[in-house]
Amino acid sequence: MKHLNLKPGEKILGYARQHPVLVAVPLVFEIGFILLAFFFMTPLFRLGAPGTVVFVLAVIFGAFLSFRSWLLWHSNVFIITDRRIVDIDRRGFFEWVVSEAQFWNIQDIAWNTKGLVQTIFGAGNVVVQTASGFVNLEIRFVKDPARVAQAIKDARDSGLAPAGPPDGDPGEKFSDLDPDSRRALSKYANHLRSKKSFKEFLGDNSEEDRV
Numbered sequence: 001m002k003h004l005n006l007k008p009g010e011k012i013l014g015y016a017r018q019h020p021v022l023v024a025v026p027l028v029f030e031i032g033f034i035l036l037a038f039f040f041m042t043p044l045f046r047l048g049a050p051g052t053v054v055f056v057l058a059v060i061f062g063a064f065l066s067f068r069s070w071l072l073w074h075s076n077v078f079i080i081t082d083r084r085i086v087d088i089d090r091r092g093f094f095e096w097v098v099s100e101a102q103f104w105n106i107q108d109i110a111w112n113t114k115g116l117v118q119t120i121f122g123a124g125n126v127v128v129q130t131a132s133g134f135v136n137l138e139i140r141f142v143k144d145p146a147r148v149a150q151a152i153k154d155a156r157d158s159g160l161a162p163a164g165p166p167d168g169d170p171g172e173k174f175s176d177l178d179p180d181s182r183r184a185l186s187k188y189a190n191h192l193r194s195k196k197s198f199k200e201f202l203g204d205n206s207e208e209d210r211v
Helices: 021-039 041-046 049-075 115-121 145-157 179-210
Strands: 012-016 077-081 084-090 096-102 106-112 123-130 136-143
Touching: 012 136, 012 145, 021 041, 021 049, 041 049, 049 084, 077 136, 077 145, 084 136, 096 136, 106 145, 115 123, 123 145, 136 145
Parallel strands: none
Antiparallel strands: 012 077, 077 084, 084 096, 106 123, 123 136
């Protein structure tokens, strides 16, 4: 899959996209635009070259919009591997935003359903909050959000992810700890790294002052 670089031994467990209704609605209007051009094809052709140009441009424009709508929907995907969550967000033909959260750094997984439209279509939003708070992943209007959130929780809690906090292992395997302990240890590791960086910063300034 484009823009997803799997690490050695990493496996994709599943993925989720936004509800198909989000692409179906614009496609109906865009395909309808093409059909409308064919409906007026005969009158347009009677106008000669100008009418023919209008017809061709209308069909090309409708086809372009239809392809763009489908491409953006298909390319925006929430991927669950055995080590992390990857959110691939395509915002145009040449613009991508890729975010990820390692399992050990995930603090909370929540889902919600808002409004009449989401309720009717059984859709909702899934939010993955990290312990650091720098990266929060969200997929909106996804089909069956409770199932998606549970799949992420199961993958995180299964112990398949071998990687722990970057600073190492305090006496026992990180993956053997229960989920609450892993999150607490991750928070503490982040705190220690921040504290260490702050001390180094103060130490560097002190040395410069002495010189």
